[in-house]
Amino acid sequence: MGLLAWEVIGVIDTDGDCAEWSFPAEPGAVRTARAAVRGQLHGWGLDCLADLAALLVSELVTNSMRYATGPIGVRLVRPAGLDGTLLVEVSDPLPDLPRERVAQPGDESGRGLQLVAGSSRRWGTRPGASGKTVWFELAVPG
Secondary structure, eight states, X not given: OOGGGSEEEEEEOSSEEEEXXXXXXXXXXXXXXXXXXXXXXXXXXXXXXXXXXXXXXXXHHHHHHHHOOSOEEXXXXXXXXXXXXXXXXXXXXXXXXXXXXXXXXXXXXOOHHHHHHHHSSEEEEEEETTEEEEEEEEEOOO
Protein backbone atom coordinates (compact mmCIF):
# COMPACT_ATOMS: atom_id res chain seq x y z
CA MET A 1 0.00 0.00 0.00
CA GLY A 2 1.54 3.32 -1.05
CA LEU A 3 1.77 6.56 0.82
CA LEU A 4 -1.41 7.76 -0.88
CA ALA A 5 -3.47 5.19 1.03
CA TRP A 6 -4.83 7.78 3.44
CA GLU A 7 -6.86 10.92 3.01
CA VAL A 8 -5.12 14.11 4.05
CA ILE A 9 -7.73 16.21 5.79
CA GLY A 10 -5.62 19.32 6.14
CA VAL A 11 -2.38 21.00 7.01
CA ILE A 12 -3.01 24.30 8.75
CA ASP A 13 -0.39 26.92 9.58
CA THR A 14 -2.41 29.33 11.71
CA ASP A 15 -2.25 29.37 15.52
CA GLY A 16 0.41 26.70 15.34
CA ASP A 17 1.00 23.87 12.92
CA CYS A 18 -1.55 21.11 12.42
CA ALA A 19 -1.73 18.08 10.17
CA GLU A 20 -4.50 15.50 10.17
CA TRP A 21 -5.45 12.39 8.27
CA SER A 22 -8.27 9.89 8.07
CA PHE A 23 -7.48 6.19 7.67
CA PRO A 24 -9.94 3.40 6.87
CA ALA A 25 -10.25 0.77 9.62
CA GLU A 26 -8.52 -1.79 7.40
CA PRO A 27 -5.30 -3.80 7.47
CA GLY A 28 -2.45 -1.49 6.59
CA ALA A 29 -3.87 1.53 8.43
CA VAL A 30 -1.33 1.22 11.24
CA ARG A 31 1.59 1.18 8.79
CA THR A 32 0.29 4.13 6.79
CA ALA A 33 -0.48 6.13 9.96
CA ARG A 34 3.09 5.55 11.15
CA ALA A 35 4.45 6.70 7.79
CA ALA A 36 2.27 9.84 7.82
CA VAL A 37 3.38 10.77 11.35
CA ARG A 38 7.06 10.17 10.59
CA GLY A 39 6.85 12.17 7.35
CA GLN A 40 5.11 15.13 8.96
CA LEU A 41 7.47 15.25 11.94
CA HIS A 42 10.43 15.11 9.55
CA GLY A 43 8.91 18.05 7.67
CA TRP A 44 8.62 19.98 10.92
CA GLY A 45 12.23 19.19 11.88
CA LEU A 46 11.10 16.96 14.75
CA ASP A 47 12.86 13.74 13.75
CA CYS A 48 13.84 13.35 17.41
CA LEU A 49 10.17 12.60 18.24
CA ALA A 50 9.32 10.55 15.16
CA ASP A 51 10.05 7.06 16.54
CA LEU A 52 8.18 7.58 19.80
CA ALA A 53 5.22 9.38 18.20
CA ALA A 54 4.93 6.70 15.50
CA LEU A 55 5.04 3.92 18.11
CA LEU A 56 2.33 5.51 20.27
CA VAL A 57 0.14 6.28 17.24
CA SER A 58 0.57 2.64 16.18
CA GLU A 59 -0.74 1.48 19.55
CA LEU A 60 -3.77 3.79 19.47
CA VAL A 61 -4.66 3.08 15.84
CA THR A 62 -4.37 -0.66 16.57
CA ASN A 63 -6.78 -0.23 19.50
CA SER A 64 -9.22 1.66 17.28
CA MET A 65 -9.01 -0.96 14.53
CA ARG A 66 -9.74 -3.74 17.00
CA TYR A 67 -13.21 -2.32 17.69
CA ALA A 68 -14.12 0.38 15.15
CA THR A 69 -15.46 -0.14 11.66
CA GLY A 70 -15.40 3.51 10.62
CA PRO A 71 -12.55 5.88 9.82
CA ILE A 72 -9.72 6.52 12.26
CA GLY A 73 -8.43 10.07 12.51
CA VAL A 74 -4.87 11.04 13.41
CA ARG A 75 -3.97 14.65 14.17
CA LEU A 76 -0.64 16.28 15.04
CA VAL A 77 -0.64 19.77 16.54
CA ARG A 78 2.17 22.11 17.50
CA PRO A 79 0.12 24.67 19.45
CA ALA A 80 1.08 28.32 19.07
CA GLY A 81 2.56 29.64 22.28
CA LEU A 82 3.49 26.14 23.51
CA ASP A 83 6.83 25.72 21.74
CA GLY A 84 7.82 22.69 23.81
CA THR A 85 4.70 20.60 23.08
CA LEU A 86 3.54 18.20 20.39
CA LEU A 87 -0.09 17.13 20.76
CA VAL A 88 -1.14 13.89 19.08
CA GLU A 89 -4.77 12.78 18.79
CA VAL A 90 -6.31 9.55 17.52
CA SER A 91 -10.09 9.51 17.00
CA ASP A 92 -12.58 6.83 16.05
CA PRO A 93 -16.39 6.58 15.81
CA LEU A 94 -16.87 4.42 18.93
CA PRO A 95 -18.18 6.28 21.99
CA ASP A 96 -16.63 3.95 24.61
CA LEU A 97 -13.62 5.57 26.25
CA PRO A 98 -10.67 3.20 26.70
CA ARG A 99 -9.33 2.42 30.16
CA GLU A 100 -5.76 1.76 31.12
CA ARG A 101 -5.41 -1.69 32.62
CA VAL A 102 -2.59 -3.80 33.97
CA ALA A 103 -1.70 -6.56 31.54
CA GLN A 104 -0.53 -9.86 32.96
CA PRO A 105 2.69 -11.41 31.59
CA GLY A 106 0.78 -13.90 29.41
CA ASP A 107 -1.74 -11.37 28.04
CA GLU A 108 -1.49 -10.63 24.33
CA SER A 109 -3.07 -7.19 24.65
CA GLY A 110 -3.63 -4.48 27.22
CA ARG A 111 -0.29 -2.69 27.10
CA GLY A 112 -1.04 0.08 24.58
CA LEU A 113 -2.42 2.63 27.02
CA GLN A 114 0.24 1.71 29.57
CA LEU A 115 2.85 2.52 26.93
CA VAL A 116 1.14 5.82 26.07
CA ALA A 117 0.84 6.78 29.76
CA GLY A 118 4.44 5.89 30.53
CA SER A 119 5.97 7.52 27.45
CA SER A 120 4.08 10.81 27.21
CA ARG A 121 4.05 13.96 29.30
CA ARG A 122 0.25 13.79 29.63
CA TRP A 123 -2.54 11.80 28.02
CA GLY A 124 -6.28 11.51 28.19
CA THR A 125 -9.53 10.82 26.42
CA ARG A 126 -12.55 12.92 25.49
CA PRO A 127 -15.91 12.08 24.01
CA GLY A 128 -16.83 13.72 20.71
CA ALA A 129 -20.03 14.35 18.80
CA SER A 130 -19.50 11.07 16.94
CA GLY A 131 -17.02 8.94 18.84
CA LYS A 132 -14.00 9.63 20.98
CA THR A 133 -10.46 10.97 20.90
CA VAL A 134 -7.43 9.64 22.76
CA TRP A 135 -4.67 12.22 22.97
CA PHE A 136 -1.16 12.52 24.34
CA GLU A 137 1.50 15.21 24.60
CA LEU A 138 5.18 14.80 23.92
CA ALA A 139 7.84 17.27 25.05
CA VAL A 140 9.68 18.90 22.15
CA PRO A 141 13.37 19.15 23.03
CA GLY A 142 14.52 22.76 23.22
